[in-house]
Amino acid sequence: MSETTPAATEPFRTPTFKYDAGLAADIEARWQDTWEKDGTFDAPNPAGPLAPHSAAGDVAAKPHAFIMDMFPYPSGAGLHVGHPLGYIATDVYARFQRMTGHNVLHTLGYDAFGLPAEQHAVATGVHPRVSTEAAIANMRAQLRRLGLGHDSRRSISTIDPEYYRWTQWIFLQIFNSWYDPAVNAARPIAELIAAFADGSRPTPDGRAWSELSGLEREELLGEYRLAYSKEVPVNWCPGLGTVLANEEVTADGRSERGNFPVFKSKLRQWMMRITAYGDRLISDLDMLDWPEAIKLQQRNWIGRSEGARVDFTVPTHNGGAGQQPITVFTTRPDTLFGATYMVLAPEHELVDAIVPAAWPAETHADWKGEAHTPAEAVAAYRAVAAAKSDVERQVDAKVKTGVFTGAYATNPVTGKPVPVFIADYVLMGYGTGAIMAVPAHDHRDFAFARAFSLPMTCVVEPTDGRGTDPAEWDDAFDTYDSVIVNSANPDVSLNGLRVAEAKAAVTAWLTERGIGEGTVNYRLRDWLFSRQRYWGEPFPIVYDEDGVMHALPESMLPVEVPEVDDYSPHTYDSDDAASTPKTPLSRNEDWVSVRLDLGDGERTYRRETNTMPNWAGSCWYELRYVDPVNASKVVDPANEAYWMGPTEQKPAGGVDLYVGGAEHAVLHLLYARFWHKVLHDLGHVSSVEPFHKLFNQGMITADVYRDARGFPVPAVEVEEVDGGYVWQGQPVTREAGKMGKSLKNAVAPDTICEEYGADTLRLYEMSMGPLDVSRPWDPRAVVGSYRFLQRLWRNVVSEETGELVVSEEPADEPTLRALHKAIDGIRGDLAGLRFNTAVAKAIELNNYLVKRGSTPREVAQALVLMVAPLAPHIAEELWRKLGHTDSLAFADFPVADPVYLVDEAVTCVVQIKGKVRARLEVPPTITDAELEALALADPAVVAAIAGAPVRKVIARAPKLVNIVTG
RNA sequence: GCCCCGGUAGCCCAGCGGCAGAGGCACGGUGCUCAAACCACCGACAGCGUGGGUUCAAAUCCCACCCGGGGCACCA
Known part of the structure; x- marks a missing residue:
């Protein structure tokens, strides 16, 4: 491997200003610091703390682009090169949008509650908060090296109490509402209570509302609330010690996480009445720009x-x-x-x-x-x-x-x-x-x-x-x-x-x-929303001495996850169907029992000890990105309307582009739509849907090498010998597989950054193939992207002196044609997320310049701007060398001049019965009739026809004539 | 069993009715060099999974089948 590593080769004659890994690292670190210091990617809001301090421009009037990734689960294992594929893609797209006049909201948060963190904590004895925060810090550092243009002020973490207080707040909104079929929307439960109280809606048994006990009232309301607790058949997983949602159980009746058996058990659990939204969840799909496959999966899952x-x-x-x-x-x-x-x-x-x-x-x-x-x-x-x-x-x-x-x-x-x-x-x-x-x-x-x-x-x-x-x-x-x-x-x-x-x-x-x-x-069932886990959001619910449930007032939020020593779950033998769930939080009597004044004097209550599933935090994070530091509202309506509100192009509103894997089709993507609709019904958001355009990126796979016993061996240590593969002297087999630790084939982005630089990594990942297909990581091929950046560098800068070498002469016409053809293509490709072909076109233009021998300044500038979204560090550096003092993050992306998009002459192909027999150089404006005459007069054509009768001539000016004879 | 997506050069992929190739890797040659790496230039390599059909013309549209990947699966 080291032989193919340019950075590792002896650099004793390397020119001082050669674009190598060292120089790339230097440039990249410098620009990353500059962006951070200048807050280059901080997107202004129309209202609130993130609005511009001066009247520096009307934010609300500027076109917006809200571009989002499915946020990561911070794992202690660190990233491999497959993880940032989507993050790079959204960053390229976000930078392109920024250069085409958009106010771009692009950030990345962390989805940090949930089972894996807790399991890791139990296994290592490190508190989940500690290990999770360490994992986030590590991930942040890894991602920073990639030069992602994130607005760091907007990065959230679901385990931050200031974040989950709003998760709990939304829970209360859902709890305190009911679905009114008459208006086909959620309404505050208070309106229903009022109707029961004044008799306009009779109770089921005809008694007056005032005659019902607290428990009876709560029982009745539970039939209406969108979040309710009820004894229902649920999926009980003894091996995990928790109940699970239908969506988390595989078709063969095992837990998606851990692969433990799951049993049906009748238990009192928290549910969300997602079934009330079944119709709208199906019909509103029509307004979304999502892959058909995902829409289909949601339709099938809802099963109307x-x-x-x-x-x-x-x-x-x-x-x-x-x-x-x-x-x-x-x-x-x-x-x-x-x-x-x-x-x-x-x-x-x-x-x-x-x-x-x-x-x-x-x-x-x-x-x-x-x-x-x-x-x-x-x-x-x-x-x-x-x-x-x-x-x-x-x-x-x-x-x-x-x-x-x-x-x-x-x-x-x-x-x-x-x-x-x-x-x-x-x-x-x-x-x-x-x-x-x-x-x-x-x-x-x-x-x-x-x-x-x-x-x-x-x-x-x-x-x-x-x-x-x-x-x-x-x-x-x-x-x-x-x-x-x-x-x-x-x-x-x-x-x-x-x-x-x-x-x-x-x-x-x-x-x-x-x-x-x-x-x-409907096939869809109500969503089972409680888990018997420590590492999740506590419910903002308490019970009085009579067992009557009370929602905590907003002022008592957040209900913080208590700091305890024993956070391990009560797990059982995975086949013990007769076991029953126990909540870890119930062990902490001094937390469970609490004195509160809920309006009728201070009394003792017992807290709900279940926690929310890890989906809760991801159900609404796009809203917090929009208004991350708002202390009084989940999101300011002005900010929500600006970034997410419905428009002609987005009839349901929502994030402009959401990129992530297809595995969340019926989990996160369904739950988030449901929450968003409830918030919409209650008037908290103007958008009807959270995510307007969804794009599923493919996976990066890698070769897996296995020894004779079938165990994976470290891929980096495998050598190719005579067409076969050998590891430590023994032959091994090769297959394609998911990249990851367990298959010993993970490649860290840090390694690639060290060997080539972040720009090379970005460029390579974008050029491997279409974003939505899976493709194998080819360690040898990375160098191709590296070489392109080196050629680009040399076209603009002398490797010996570091001085600019562009020509100040105006570009000649063929060069302008090549340039504008590239602009036209790259613009369309970037806008359409076709990054692989955009890269190819940039390389094509650059190769043209190499061959040409010198680079006119105007072409260099345009090329640098076009490469900027893909390889921003080197582009910024070259932009500076070209004499600009500002970052190119907001420079205008080049626009093609149509004059240079038509060729002077085109080659017309003359086919005889579908076979090419002659070529003609013709002007692009030639007519069909002229072309036909020209073709029939061509000596090569006459010879090929050889006197046979011409039955039909198809002319497609200016590119083709087909003559059918005989 | 049903439903999606995909099969183009040794590999990753463009092309999506009109000359099979945009780009990259790998490969061969030449130049540069004492030699090599780097770099530059040149080159070879596929007839488009298979079989039918539509068309003046099919990698491209239609049908069937094969192979690979994914999803759903006693949903009444």
């Missing part, structure tokens, strides 16, 4: 499906013979006549009530699960189903299992009895936990019906020639594009209707009779 609820009645057996409706959700109410059986989730609450004492006469042997009574069969099946992990359940998905409950429900349109089963292919968590089964037209129902010899009725006419008898089918027929058959009773007929018409007709019929209604169902 339109359908109907339908009641099937079933006899009950708990105390007297009654009837009970079982409500199912279906997206295909049009197939109701084909519902020949029902299935409930094994945990469905009505199962016990409908199970009869004995099997009905002539019950099919296969339905009984080898049990003597239905109750026995149900119990046995439930036990088996409960013991199955999600993985097993999915593996078994092809084979349908279940058992008959012994009960028959009545199909409301056919009046026929249909057997009721329980089966684990029906999930309690979706819809109503009960389905009507239409085996002829649903794959799962078909498989189940085949396994249990259940009847099938065809009610949607097959269009593939399979016939109308399901007994002869291999699978269900589930098309939407057909007509309904076999679907009539004395009251209503769907026969002959298209699917969509039939849905409407049957839904209307059901609604009329009060046995069903059209409804929308």
Whole structure:
């Protein structure tokens, strides 16, 4: 490796002013200091402490560009070159925006609460605050070397009490509001309380509000609040000792972090009513400039499906013979006549009530699960189903299992009895936990019906020639594009209707009779918001002696994370499903028990001891970037409106550009949108969405080398020998992999900065490929970017004397053409985030200048300005050498002169039957007819045609003529 | 199983109906040099994953398949 390291080669004859790693380091350190000292990247706000002191210009009138990265989680391991890819990209873009007249807000904060920091703390015995702050300091130093143009005044850290007091404040806003479907927006809970109090809204049991106890009131309000605490089935992860949100559990039922098993457990936990926003979270995606893939993931996650609820009645057996409706959700109410059986989730609450004492006469042997009574069969099946992990359940998905409950429900349109089963292919968590089964037209129902010899009725006419008898089918027929058959009773007929018409007709019929209604169902669940962890924001909630919950007033914020010695979580054996969560904060009695005056005198309260998930701090940080030191408001409306307010180009408002990885598609990006919408509804922000344009950057991968046992070996120590790879004398294999410590292939940005300089690193990362694709780190290729900067330097400065060597002669026309072609291309590429091609065009122009032998001043200036966003340090240095005293951060980016964008003459290609036979030099203004005549007269063309008849001539002036002969 | 994204030179990638190449790495040669590095110049290397189709013309548009990466997955 060291042979290819220019900085390490003996510099005994190196010219004093050669652009090498040493000079680069010198230039870079100097400019970084200058930028810091001058506050070059401090962006003025229209209002508040960050507004310009003098009336130096109307900030609000200046076009803005708010450019953001997904902020990092400070890890003790330090950065590798993959981490800053996005940060460099946003910096290039931000610098470009600054040079095109924008007031640019660009900074970087730290997302520092959460599990990894706490786990690291427990493992090392260092308090999470200490280790986290050290990691932040280390990261700041690493990033500073890259010359990122951040407004340091706006950098926040989520663990700073002055930051999280506002996280808690927003929590209280959410807690103190409810979603009013009438206006389709959140409203203060006080308005709801007022309505209950004055009787304009009756309480569920009809009692007056004043008659309800404190607990009863809180219970009732809990049904409305957007943040509420409730006993619900949650994801309990004993290995981590905490509950988790659905979004943090992988498809195979394990924790995303740590990969521990996760169990369903019914526990009292804090929830956020994100489901209230399901519709808006889907529909507002249309206003956003996001990758389609991410929009799709969010739509799928929210999983909106339109359908109907339908009641099937079933006899009950708990105390007297009654009837009970079982409500199912279906997206295909049009197939109701084909519902020949029902299935409930094994945990469905009505199962016990409908199970009869004995099997009905002539019950099919296969339905009984080898049990003597239905109750026995149900119990046995439930036990088996409960013991199955999600993985097993999915593996078994092809084979349908279940058992008959012994009960028959009545199909409301056919009046026929249909057997009721329980089966684990029906999930309690979706819809109503009960389905009507239409085996002829649903794959799962078909498989189940085949396994249990259940009847099938065809009610949607097959269009593939399979016939109308399901007994002869291999699978269900589930098309939407057909007509309904076999679907009539004395009251209503769907026969002959298209699917969509039939849905409407049957839904209307059901609604009329009060046995069903059209409804929308979501896959999205409410967001589980509490964690049994130390290292997170405490909830600003206390409980009085009666257990009634009280929100703390704003004046008591922040509720600081208590300094304790024992911050370790209560973890359990990872398979111990029966364990229950315990909060670390509950161990500190002197913190938990607190004397407060909440308006009715000083009393003793107990604090909520759960903490918020690490998503909380990242749900709103863009707002704090806008107004970081505002002590009285979460964000000043004037500042929010300026940076984030809706405009014609941004109908929902939001950050102008947000760059980060795609892994947050349904986590951070969904949660942040939800919070933002609540704040919007409550009037705190004018924007409807937090992030207008989203861009997902790719990953930097690197070669991974493994020894014979398959263990990764340090990549830097591997040598290439005769096309193979060797480490410490033993052969190793090579593969592509994620860059990181565990695969022993991490490359630190510091190393590259030392060997080549930060500008080279920036340039290389930007030139590797399109920003949104993953690409391998090639240690050998970095030198290419380094050489470009050296050639650029030499085109402007003498390596021997350090003096300017540009020519003062005006540039000739071909040079101007090359220049303006480059300006035109680079401008478009930078604006479109196509940094790889922008770099190529800069190199192309520079190579032209090398070949030309001298660089006219005007070309040098333009080239330096164009390189500035990509390699700002060397550009500043050259700009100074060119005689400028100001930083070029705010210089105008060159604009192409269209005069030089058209070539004097173009080469026209003459094809004969698609093959190139001749070339003509023609003026760019030539017409099709002139070109055609010219082509047909060309001797080479005449020879190639060789007298064959010309059938057709296609002329595309000025570049092409195609002659079709024969 | 379903849905995205991608397959162009030894490698990373431009081109996205009209001459296969913008740029970089690696490679070969020449010059500079005592020699080398650096530098400069020159060069070779692909017919665009495969097979069909549309078109005067296809890397580019359409269809099917193969390979690689990602997402979802009994969601009624």
